[in-house]
């Protein structure tokens with residue numbers, strides 16, 4: 001399929017060449033890509049949100065973005081699983097971090113919405129590296145302001161459609177209930193993938209279904225396999241503008257120990273990557289990857305899985321950009 005793709009007018013600036021400059025040398029931008037200020041125009045902005053004031057258990061996701069950037073030094077420019085060279089198809093660049101107030105969740109949520117909006121207005125799609133899952137709400141707001149209500153594909157051990165914790169509305173367990181209440185999601189195409197583990201009560205599931213979510217549990221992925229699951233998800237999504245939110249705790253703690261609310265019985269990293277690859281041709285407008293907490297990680301297991309997850313998502317976005325360019 002790649003040979004049919006029109007190259008961009010100006011060749012994108014790619015990663016530092018790891019056969020000339022050792023990959024462990026120099027500053028860690030995502031995949032050793034240039035910073036946004038080093039390129040004329042950014043089509044996919046990788047941006048960090050070092051914020052974890054919304055967590056209900058272990059803190060530490062504020063360090064997630066930089067841990068993913070460090071682990072991403074080993075990524076290479078050609079992605080055989082999607083037969084694409086993502087960084088040649090479109091300009092991907094690292095936009096650094098959004099500086100958010102760690103002491104005031106409401107203000108942090110506003111800052112993320114505003115700064116994400118500025119990046120989107122510059123013409124970029126976002127690959128956001130969290131941070132805890134609270135940040136999905138302002139990211140969805142920013143995306144919906146520009147695309148209208150979006151389809152949501154949510155990979156997570158948790159529903160994250162709970163109402164409040166300690167009376168707080170903006171937490172990492174509540175972003176998607178807020179998003180449904182605000183009308184920024186297309187409720188005909190909402191899916192959780194990888195959920196498992198104990199809930200507060202059966203009502204959690206009833207409430208979630210009322211909001212419009214379909215659920216593919218971690219056990220469903222194991223029983224039915226990734227191809228069948230991907231077909232089902234693609235049918236549900238169609239060509240709607242799609243936002244993908246990946247909470248790294250969707251992976252089994254064996255594949256992602258470095259996270260704040262781990263649950264046994266999760267997806268393998270192979271299953272997650274394979275489902276994502278199956279979303280080629282979807283109208284992916286932006287994505288986030290959250291809840292990497294490096295203090296609980298070992299040997300970068302979680303950060304490596306996260307870097308590959310962001311790589312697949314970035315590949316999907318650049319392929320879509322190239323296809324849109326081809327279509328004129």
Ligand SMILES: N=C(N)NCCCC(=O)O
Pocket residue numbers: 056057133158160172173247249261291
């Ligand atoms: N979004 C994540 N990772 N976790 C939500 C867990 C909410 C709870 O403590 O019940």
Ligand SMILES: [Zn+2]
Pocket residue numbers: 156157158247249250261291
């Ligand atoms: Zn979770």
Ligand SMILES: [Zn+2]
Pocket residue numbers: 133156158160172247291
């Ligand atoms: Zn979550």
